[in-house]
Amino acid sequence: MTITRRRTFTLAAVFAFGLGIGAQAQEALKVGSYPANPPWENKTEAGTFEGFEVDIVNEIAKRMGTTAEIAGLDFKALFVATASNRVDMVISSLTITNERLESQSFTQPYVEGALGIGVKEGSDITSTADLEGKIVGSIATSFPESWLKEREAELGYAEYKSYDTTSNMLSDLANGRIDAAVNDVVGLRYAFAQMTGLAVAEEITTGEKFAIMMPKGSDKLEAVNQIISDMKTDGTMAAIYEKWLGVAPAAGSFTVTPMPVPTSAD
Template sequence: MTLTRRLALAMGASLLALATTAQAQDALRVGAYPANPPWQNQNEDGTFEGFEVDIVTEIASRMGRTVEIQPYDFRALFVATASGRADMVISSLTITDERLEAQSFTQPYVEGALGIGTREGAGIDSLDDLNGKVVGAIATSFGETYLKEHEADAGYAELRSYDTVANMLTDLQNGRIEAVVNDEVGLRYAFQQMQGLTVGGAIQTGELFAMMMPKDSPLLEEVNGHISDMKSDGTMARLYESWLGAAPAEGSVTVTPMPVPTSASGN
């Protein structure tokens, strides 16, 4: 091989390495709990789909970047942003004052509620009906925090923490627990594929769903600005209706541009 040929090959390899590095730097690193439809769900081929997946994909496009979504256990999502391994995480995450101490959040795009999942005919329709019952929730989730804060009102016999929604709902279906408290939309979606389970009632908490990012991330204001633009130009409403089956309410957080929140109220 001639010297010229070797130099050409070496230069080509260097350019390829630089291109690969540049491509990796352009990627928006997103962490997601992989089994949380319709917000996000990882398919058998490893791809993600869902309402929040479409949101981050659109944001990345408007930033001129690609998106790389990696699966994490729910509790690991908080470590991913705190350690800088993820630029943002999605998973119908509720803004709380406690979380804002260590993380940053974008403006909210959904006002959520907690659903009480039970077996059909259980007669568990409200927080009061959890009295004396064995109840399940996802560890460190807003649902678990809410139940702990309202233990005196609920009067449940035991609160069991789960790492995955699948395990929690399997235990509910098999009678190992009597009720679960989790995101209402997610429960209704899951119960379409699970016989014998229903959402007995909803707890209106006023919780606001948003994307979580590392504390004071340099990308925060830019990402928040794109969310505002998506609300203003109708993109957010279109995605919401596509995944949740109804148009968002007029004046709701789904269509109202907001600043980066400094408190759990979203203000």
């Protein structure tokens, strides 16, 4: 009887241990996302997320044998969420910068971004040279905000307004409370296609690299980066790009070229 009990206990322990491993392997990826950033990511009326980067993280999760559990966060809160390890990764057309790399990790980039100057139709602003003496706005803690602040003396704008949401910024632009909104050009064009009276005055090439941000030194970083390389190689990334941006990615672009985990923004 003693032997039987011991064998029963041992088998039960092994079985329970096996279940533990299976449960851990299937644990959903916790993903933070700014919920109003189409076509990159957007929370629908049904409460689900859709968009270019949403498709990417869902595919990553699928290839890891699990699912992505996406939560909507304010843009500034995304950085707190990764720094505190509350999420496994965040998406929101995030630019790799050397400053961010000091406290965060990034996967390889999959899109080269550009900025756009959003204005009201009929505005006398047609380029960055026309921002002198104007009121400009962008999203708090974003790359466009940093870009504007670094060039304050050069651009000579009269006032800068910082926003927590894109919708509030574009509302102020439409109502004349700011003269120009500087943001990701793809996002601006997507929004303006569904709004009236607003247009992109100029597209500014900046060399931005959009990627997934993860906690510093994440144990999932290398695996996720390899999956992104595989998605680029097998055509999945290109298909997602064309689905959401309406054109095929350029040959040799970040979208189709596998890269290592970045150690700098260069």
